[in-house]
Amino acid sequence: MNLLSFLRRRSSAPIARERLQILLAHERATVGGQPDLVAVLREEILAVIRKHVNVDGDKVQVKMDRGGSVSTLEVDIEIPSLTPAAEAVAA
Amino acid sequence: MGKVLVVTSGKGGVGKTTSTAALGAALAHSGKSVVLVDFDVGLRNLDLIMGAERRVVFDLVNVIQGHAKLAQALIRDKRLENLSLLPASQTRDKDALTEEGVALVIAELKEKFDWVICDSPAGIERGATMAMRHADVAVVVTNPEVSSVRDSDRIIGLLDSKTERAEKGERVEKHLLLTRYDQARAERGEMLKTEDVLEILSIPLLGIIPESREVLRASNVGAPVTLSNPQSAPARAYADAARRLAGDTIAMSIPTDRRGLFDKFFGRRAA
Numbered sequence: 001m002n003l004l005s006f007l008r009r010r011s012s013a014p015i016a017r018e019r020l021q022i023l024l025a026h027e028r029a030t031v032g033g034q035p036d037l038v039a040v041l042r043e044e045i046l047a048v049i050r051k052h053v054n055v056d057g058d059k060v061q062v063k064m065d066r067g068g069s070v071s072t073l074e075v076d077i078e079i080p081s082l083t084p085a086a087e088a089v090a091a
Numbered sequence: 092m093g094k095v096l097v098v099t100s101g102k103g104g105v106g107k108t109t110s111t112a113a114l115g116a117a118l119a120h121s122g123k124s125v126v127l128v129d130f131d132v133g134l135r136n137l138d139l140i141m142g143a144e145r146r147v148v149f150d151l152v153n154v155i156q157g158h159a160k161l162a163q164a165l166i167r168d169k170r171l172e173n174l175s176l177l178p179a180s181q182t183r184d185k186d187a188l189t190e191e192g193v194a195l196v197i198a199e200l201k202e203k204f205d206w207v208i209c210d211s212p213a214g215i216e217r218g219a220t221m222a223m224r225h226a227d228v229a230v231v232v233t234n235p236e237v238s239s240v241r242d243s244d245r246i247i248g249l250l251d252s253k254t255e256r257a258e259k260g261e262r263v264e265k266h267l268l269l270t271r272y273d274q275a276r277a278e279r280g281e282m283l284k285t286e287d288v289l290e291i292l293s294i295p296l297l298g299i300i301p302e303s304r305e306v307l308r309a310s311n312v313g314a315p316v317t318l319s320n321p322q323s324a325p326a327r328a329y330a331d332a333a334r335r336l337a338g339d340t341i342a343m344s345i346p347t348d349r350r351g352l353f354d355k356f357f358g359r360r361a362a
Contacts, residue, residue: 012307012308012311012312013311015311015312015313016310016311016312019139019142019144019313022145023139023144023145027181030181038148039158057160058160058162060163061162061163062148062149062163063146063148064145064146064147064148065145065146066144066145066146067145
């Protein structure tokens with residue numbers, strides 16, 4: 001058991017504390033009955049895009065990273081190409 | 092077609108989620124594709140133990156209720172690309188786990204993965220029975236302590252009666268995983284020994300995980316212990332257990348973190 005691994009072990013509790021603070025801040029905001037922000041954003045973003053193109057629900061990937069001060073929402077939508085062939089199939 | 096494994100125990104706090112994460116990561120590390128499914132609806136924790144809590148978008152209940160596709164709810168592990176997680180939801184509605192819904196999700200996961208590992212909640216309520224329902228293999232996590240052994244016995248009874256396999260007259264392959272084992276205390280007669288637990292429960296031994304500070308450290312940093320410190324005693328014990336699950340024959344030993352002076356314990360035969 002060398003000094004390095006000893007120091008490394010000591011440093012894990014602050015990581016746990018920070019992870020919990022971030023997680024619980026988000027959970028307290030959503031579990032209390034308010035609608036899940038991710039779900040709301042996803043549906044509204046999709047609705048806007050559907051006004052212009054036909055979007056297949058299976059072709060949507062949503063990624064989330066909840067942070068302390070900043071969270072990121074990544075919505076990956078596969079939009080069908082608007083070539084004449086594709087439009088003919090759609091029609 | 093993948094195998095469905097349930098990690099169960101009856102009693103809470105014995106190490107089901109720790110074991111699910113560690114065994115899953117060890118199997119994935121050996122090249123198998125693995126998905127971990129959290130059945131603890133309302134009190135999910137596997138996401139936290141796996142360090143994926145910030146990335147949960149959809150969950151098992153969303154998939155069952157048709158609000159999300161399975162592929163959208165699976166979270167790919169950042170350390171092992173063939174390891175995925177299907178989180179439980181935080182909803183309080185336990186009835187959200189419908190029998191048909193769970194059957195469909197498990198069937199789809201079996202198509203995609205070599206191992207579908209279901210992390211059971213404590214108790215014998217719906218979440219626990221749903222987690223074991225489709226199991227081919229069961230890992231019964233037990234501490235060398237009277238209440239844990241008693242609850243494991245109840246769970247073994249349920250595995251033999253309430254699972255799909257049992258109802259078809261087939262067997263669920265059952266394995267005992269003894270966790271938080273303290274060799275020194277067992278030898279001093281202060282703790283049930285491996286052979287005591289094996290004699291009482293009479294199911295084959297998958298592994299003995301020594302009590303270790305590395306387990307708490309792994310949970311603090313959000314990594315399975317087999318990844319956070321692969322050389323640690325519990326990690327080596329879990330890696331051996333995972334190889335036994337995969338069909339390898341490995342001599343049973345209780346690894347130890349203490350080197351040098353205590354080297355004589357290293358590789359000691361158990362049972």
